Each structure stands twice: as C-alpha cells, then as structure tokens.
Amino acid sequence: MAERLPTSLARRVWRRATTRTSRARRVPGRATTRDGRPGVLAGYRQLLAAQVRSQLQYRASFTMDVFGNLVLTLMDVAAVVVLFRVTPVLGGFSLPEALLISGLANLSFALCDLSVGNIDTMRLYIRTGRFDAVLTRPLSALLQLVCGDLALRRLGRVVQAVVVLAVALNLVHVHWTPARAVLLVVAPLSGAVLFGSVFVAGSTVAFWFVESGEFANAFTYGGRDFTAYPVTVYAGWFRKAFAYGLGFAFVAYYPALALLGKPDPLNGPRLLSWSSPVVALAAAGVAALIWRTGIRHYRSTGS
Amino acid sequence: MGTAWALAVAGFRRYSTYRQATVAGAFTNTVFGFLRCYVMLAVAAAAGGTAAGYRGPQLVTYVWIGQGLLAVVQIWGWTDLADRVRTGDVQSDLLRPVNPVASYLAADLGRAGHAALTRFVVPTVVGALCFGMYAPHALASYPVFLLSVLVAVVASFGARYLVNLTAFWLLDVRGVFTLWLLGTGVLSGLYFPLAFLPGWAQGVLWVGTPFPATFQAPIDILVERGSVGHRALLLVDQLCWAALLLGLCLLVQRRAERRLVVQGG
Numbered sequence: 001m002a003e004r005l006p007t008s009l010a011r012r013v014w015r016r017a018t019t020r021t022s023r024a025r026r027v028p029g030r031a032t033t034r035d036g037r038p039g040v041l042a043g044y045r046q047l048l049a050a051q052v053r054s055q056l057q058y059r060a061s062f063t064m065d066v067f068g069n070l071v072l073t074l075m076d077v078a079a080v081v082v083l084f085r086v087t088p089v090l091g092g093f094s095l096p097e098a099l100l101i102s103g104l105a106n107l108s109f110a111l112c113d114l115s116v117g118n119i120d121t122m123r124l125y126i127r128t129g130r131f132d133a134v135l136t137r138p139l140s141a142l143l144q145l146v147c148g149d150l151a152l153r154r155l156g157r158v159v160q161a162v163v164v165l166a167v168a169l170n171l172v173h174v175h176w177t178p179a180r181a182v183l184l185v186v187a188p189l190s191g192a193v194l195f196g197s198v199f200v201a202g203s204t205v206a207f208w209f210v211e212s213g214e215f216a217n218a219f220t221y222g223g224r225d226f227t228a229y230p231v232t233v234y235a236g237w238f239r240k241a242f243a244y245g246l247g248f249a250f251v252a253y254y255p256a257l258a259l260l261g262k263p264d265p266l267n268g269p270r271l272l273s274w275s276s277p278v279v280a281l282a283a284a285g286v287a288a289l290i291w292r293t294g295i296r297h298y299r300s301t302g303s
Numbered sequence: 304m305g306t307a308w309a310l311a312v313a314g315f316r317r318y319s320t321y322r323q324a325t326v327a328g329a330f331t332n333t334v335f336g337f338l339r340c341y342v343m344l345a346v347a348a349a350a351g352g353t354a355a356g357y358r359g360p361q362l363v364t365y366v367w368i369g370q371g372l373l374a375v376v377q378i379w380g381w382t383d384l385a386d387r388v389r390t391g392d393v394q395s396d397l398l399r400p401v402n403p404v405a406s407y408l409a410a411d412l413g414r415a416g417h418a419a420l421t422r423f424v425v426p427t428v429v430g431a432l433c434f435g436m437y438a439p440h441a442l443a444s445y446p447v448f449l450l451s452v453l454v455a456v457v458a459s460f461g462a463r464y465l466v467n468l469t470a471f472w473l474l475d476v477r478g479v480f481t482l483w484l485l486g487t488g489v490l491s492g493l494y495f496p497l498a499f500l501p502g503w504a505q506g507v508l509w510v511g512t513p514f515p516a517t518f519q520a521p522i523d524i525l526v527e528r529g530s531v532g533h534r535a536l537l538l539v540d541q542l543c544w545a546a547l548l549l550g551l552c553l554l555v556q557r558r559a560e561r562r563l564v565v566q567g568g
Contacts, residue, residue, distance in 0.1 A: 057475070064478025068485050075489045082499050083342070087349040090342075211323035218334035225338050233345040238337045 043139050066156060073160040076106055076228060091232035092265050096171035098230060100259065103165035104252035105227035108191025110157040116146050116196045117154065120220075123206040132300050141295065142200070174259050183274065187255035190280035191227070194247055197280070197287035198223055204294030210301060219246065227251040232265050250279040306401055307409040314413025328374060329425035336370040336426045340434060343495075355498040360437035361526040365496060367430025368522050374422035375415050375452060376459040376517050378487050380480060385470035388563075397560060404552045408460055415456045439527055447538065451521035454541040459517035461548025468552070471559035486512060492519030498528070509540055516544040 055062055080102045084095045093101070122145055125131040134144050165188075174180060202216025209215070223246065226234070231243045231253045243249035250272075257264055258273035318325070343362040347354045357365060373379070384407065387393040396403050430436055439445060462483075469479045488494060491514035497505050509515050520537040523529070 058473060058478075061473050061475040061478035065481045068478065068481030072481070072485050072488075075485065075494075079489070079494045082495050083346050085501075086354045086499050087346050089349050091345050091349075209323050209327070211321055211327070214324065214331050215327035218331040222331070222334050222338060225335070229342055229345075234338075234341045238341065 043137075047144065069154070070156050070160060073106065073110070073157045073164075077102055077164050080228065091230040093230045093232070096168060097256070097260060097262075099164070099168035100172050101230055101252045101256045102228045103161065103168040104187060104191065104255055105224065107158070107161035107165055107188040108227070108251050109195055109224045110154065110161040111188060111192035112195035112199065114154040114158055115192070116199050119145055119199050119203045120216075121145070122203045123210070126206045126298075127210050127301060129301050131298070135298075142291065169259075172260060175261060179274075180259055183255055183258055187252075187276055190276040191251035191255075193280040194251055194276075194283045195220070195223060197283035198246065201287040201290045204290050207294040207297050223248050223251075227253070247279045247283055250276040307405065310401075310406050310409035311413035311416070314410035315417045316413075317410075318414050318417040325421050329422050332370045332374060332422065333426050333429050336367050336430055337433075339370070340366045340430065344434075355496060356528055357496060357498070357526070358437070360435050361528065362496075363430065363434045364437040364526050365522055367426050367434070367436065368525055369493060369518070370426035370430070371423035372452065372455075372518065372521060373493060374418040376455050377411075377414070377418070377463065378459070378491065378493065378518060380463050380466060380483050380487065382467060382476060382480065384464065384467035385476040385480075388467075388470035389474055393563070397563070402553070402556075404464065404549070404556050407464060408457070408549075411460045412456065419452075437526055439525055441527065444525060444527055447534075448521055448525045451524050451538055451541060454538070454545050455517050455521050458513055458541060458545040458548055461545060461552050462513050462517065464552045465548065465555060468555050468559050471562045486514050487517070490514040491517055492522070496523075513544045513548060516541040 077099065080098055081095070083090060084098070088094070090098055119142075122131070125134060125145065131141075134141050137144060169184075198219050199216075202219050205215050223242070226242050226248050231239060231249045234242070243253070254264075254268075254273045255276055263270070264272065340363055343354075343366055344359060347357070347359040347362050352358060354362065384393065384396075387396065396406070399406065439448075466476065466479050466483045470476045473479065490497075490508055490512055497508055497515055497519055500508070516537075520541050523537055524534050527534070
C-alpha cells in the first residue's frame with residue numbers, strides 16, 4: 001500500500017501510526033520529541049515489536065527454530081572437535097587453542113548476525129521492488145532493513161558462543177594481564193564490526209546484480225568458516241586474500257595469539273596481534289562508502 | 304511419461320533462466336571448496352597422510368565433488384511448495400490430473416540436470432586445476448557414481464518434499480527448515496566425512512537418517528573408499544531411503560490434502 005503513496009503522504013501515515021503506539025504504550029526513554037511528536041526511536045521500536053509478535057504467532061515452528069539454532073551453533077564447534085579425533089594438531093595448534101580461535105570467531109559472527117545479519121534479505125527487497133517502500137520512509141534504509149526481521153533465535157547463538165569461549169579459555173590457561181582482559185572484550189566486538197562490514201558491502205552487490213545474492217555468502221558465511229580455523233591451515237593466494245585482503249585473520253586468529261602469548265607461526269610482527277580494532281574500523285569505513293555508492297546506483301526493478 | 308518429461312524439461316529451463324544466480328552459486332561453492340579443501344589437507348597432513356581411511360588426494364576429491372554435488376541434490380533445501388501452501392496457490396497444483404509428488408519430482412530432476420551441467424562442473428574443474436585430485440581406478444566407478452547421484456537426488460527430493468508438506472499443518476515451516484539444515488549440513492558428510500566419527504555414530508546416521516544417502520554415498524563411491532562390497536552396501540542404503548521417502552511423501556500428501564485450508568487473500 002505505502003509504496004503507491006506519494007512521499008509526503010506516506011510520511012504522514014507513518015507519523016500517525018507511530019504516534020498512536022507511543023502514546024498507548026507510554027514507552028519510557030526518548031520515544032517522543034519535546035513537543036510530543038514521535039522521535040526516530042519510536043519507529044524502529046515499533047518495527048522490532050511487530051517482528052517479535054509475528055514470530056511468536058506460529059508456536060511449533062518457533063520452538064523448533066530456537067532449538068535448531070541452539071544445536072546449529074554447537075555443531076560449528078563440534079566440527080572442530082571431530083577433526084581433532086583424527087589428528088592431534090591442526091595447523092600447529094592444539095585442540096584447546098583451536099577451540100579458542102573457533103570460540104572467538106563464533107562470538108564475533110553471532111554478534112554480527114544478531115545485529116546486521118538480516119541485511120541478507122536485501123536482495124529479496126530489491127528483486128521484488130519492496131526496496132522502493134523502504135526508501136520512501138523517513139528512516140535510514142540500512143537501519144530499516146536491519147530491524148526488518150530481528151531473529152530472536154539469534155540471541156541464543158550469542159549465549160552459546162560465550163559459553164564455548166569460556167570453556168576454551170578455561171582449557172588454555174591464559175596468563176592474564178589488564179591488556180589481555182581488555183582484548184577479550186574488544187576482539188569479539190571488532191570481529192563483529194568486521195563481519196558487519198562484509199555483510200553490508202556484500203549486500204550491495206544486489207544493487208548491481210539483482211539475482212546474485214548468493215555471491216556475498218562466499219565472503220560472509222565463508223568468512224565465518226575461514227575464521228573458525230587457524231590461518232596457518234590455509235595456503236597460497238587464498239590465505240593472503242581472505243586473511244589479509246579481507247582482514248579475516250584479525251577476527252580470531254591474531255587476538256587468540258595475543259591471548260595465548262604465542263608468536264605468529266607466519267612470522268608477522270607482534271603488533272598485528274593487537275590491531276583488530278583498527279582493521280575493523282577501516283573495514284567499516286570502506287563498507288559505508290560502498291553502501292553509499294550502491295544506494296545511489298539503485299534503480300527499481302519495477303515489479 | 305510424456306508429461307513427466309515435459310515437466311522435467313520445464314524444471315531444467317526454469318533454472319537455466321537464472322543465469323546470475325547460477326554463476327553466483329558456483330562461485331560461492333568454489334570459495335567454500337578452497338576453505339574445506341585446505342582444512343582437510345591440513346588434517347590429512349597432521350594425521351600422517353591418511354585420515355580415517357582417506358588419503359590426501361581422496362579428501363581433495365571428496366571436498367570438490369561435494370561442493371559440486373550439494374547444488375545437484377539441493378542440500379540446502381527449497382520451500383517452493385511450503386510457500387504455495389501458505390499463499391493458497393497450492394490449490395492449482397492439486398487440481399491438476401497429475402499426482403503432485405510425481406510432478407514435483409519430475410521438475411526436480413530437471414533442476415538437478417541443470418545443476419549437474421553448471422554448478423557441478425565449475426567446482427570440479429577448479430578443484431582439478433588447483434589441487435591434486437584422486438581419479439577412480441576402476442572404470443565401473445563412474446557409471447555407479449552417476450546412478451548413485453540420481454538415487455541421491457530422488458532421496459533428497461523425498462526428504463525436502465516431506466519438509467515442505469509440514470506446511471499443511473504448520474503453515475510456517477521456518478522451524479522445520481532449521482532442523483532440516485541442521486541434519487543436512489552436519490549429518491550428511493558435508494562438513495567432514497562421517498568416517499571421522501566413532502563407529503556407532505556412523506551406524507546410527509547411515510541406517511537411522513537419510514542424510515548420508517543424499518550426499519556422502521555418491522562421493523564415497525567415486526573416491527573408492529572401502530571394499531567393493533562396502534560401496535555396494537552404500538548404494539543399497541540409498542535405494543532403501545529413496546523408496547521409503549517417496550512412499551512417505553505419497554502417504555503424507557494424501558493426509559495433507561484432507562487438512563488443506565486454502566488461505567484467502
């Protein structure tokens with residue numbers, strides 16, 4: 001409906017809808033501006049609430065979804081454990097060390113998946129023409145897409161990744177210093193920002209090639225799989241491209257080396273182990289640039 | 304038979320129009336091929352050249368053939384039918400004078416044919432160019448592999464169709480679909496050859512679940528792991544699963560039609 005309305009009218013309809021809920025619910029915080037008009041937050045909050053309600057409609061499906069996702073995250077870790085059944089070391093790392101890398105990678109990805117993972121659906125929006133409607137609303141297009149389908153089940157993945165990381169940390173005996181404690185918090189966040197940048201940059205491909213959404217999976221989900229193992233496992237130009245070109249070595253591998261106090265088997269300078277936040281910020285900058293270029297390039301499919 | 308052929312051709316042609324998607328899919332499978340191949344080679348190297356009965360080149364073939372095969376058997380599933388149930392479009396499928404299971408199977412075989420000529424070829428060629436792949440020693444392995452792939456497609460179709468049929472009861476199949484992804488990703492042999500698991504777990508998976516029959520069986524036949532008798536057993540396991548799943552599809556389809564509530568709108 002909204003996509004056929006002229007922008008000004010759509011804006012008015014939108015505003016009215018948001019005013020109604022913010023009054024009815026009396027949401028605390030800055031839902032409304034000082035003169036009583038709905039703030040930007042109210043819009044996002046409403047989108048999220050609608051999502052939560054819609055997902056709870058189909059109980060059986062929702063329960064299975066939550067359960068399946070819980071086990072799915074465990075399986076990423078189980079895969080690493082299974083590989084160690086047939087070999088004592090992998091790329092020069094023992095099982096607990098590999099688990100630490102895997103745990104860091106999983107937590108980074110889970111945090112990213114929870115916050116921006118939904119950008120994946122953008123190709124559907126573009127193909128069906130629903131992206132036009134997104135652009136007419138007076139909210140940021142990127143944030144709307146991100147809020148469009150908040151998957152509650154993804155919260156379970158974060159919890160589980162934290163548990164795996166805690167178990168791994170218990171097994172490897174880290175010599176704790178304040179710097180390492182800070183790194184433990186900063187590394188997953190940097191990793192999430194890096195993954196998020198790849199997700200956003202990857203989704204813009206759909207602006208140019210409407211049917212090619214799966215292309216981005218090579219780098220998003222591929223990145224997740226890449227980071228779950230020590231970088232020493234890979235070789236040649238492939239390692240260079242993924243580890244350094246796309247920066248995936250900085251998600252889990254280098255932070256893990258810093259936590260373990262282990263020198264880089266690839267003979268990189270020690271500073272690399274601590275540089276994840278810088279790499280993440282640079283990646284976010286590049287992604288923002290690509291997104292802006294993409295959105296300017298957007299042409300409706302007309303369907 | 305003429306109808307089935309026409310439906311299969313239509314399935315083939317439908318997928319041949321998604322050119323960008325085919326290229327993107329083949330690209331993604333190839334990237335994952337590199338990822339998995341390096342991990343498996345590292346495992347084989349650290350384990351002293353042989354891991355769970357696979358030598359290095361066999362693992363290379365395992366990974367790359369697998370990357371091609373996953374599109375042919377459509378390992379990540381599809382929800383076309385479930386979507387049609389939710390929107391009510393399924394009524395037009397039910398009005399046709401062909402059993403829906405048969406017509407969807409025919410279309411799926413056409414789709415698999417298209418995937419075999421495109422998505423299967425790309426990772427296989429890249430793998431052969433970049434790594435040392437194992438080629439079967441016995442000439443008979445090639446035709447048996449083709450037969451095994453065909454049975455795998457039918458078995459996989461049966462399982463996917465059953466997942467979609469739950470839409471008649473649940474309308475929203477997201478949950479069932481997640482469970483399907485869980486089984487198909489980990490238990491089919493995609494993430495690691497099931498031989499890496501303890502013996503009892505392998506037994507449970509091969510006999511108790513259809514997943515290995517849809518994926519690992521054809522690959523094990525091609526890389527010639529185990530004795531000839533062992534590989535013959537894999538094919539028997541596949542045939543049993545394909546027959547069982549198709550039978551279940553027909554049965555559940557009949558029950559589902561009685562449950563149908565066409566959604567308005």
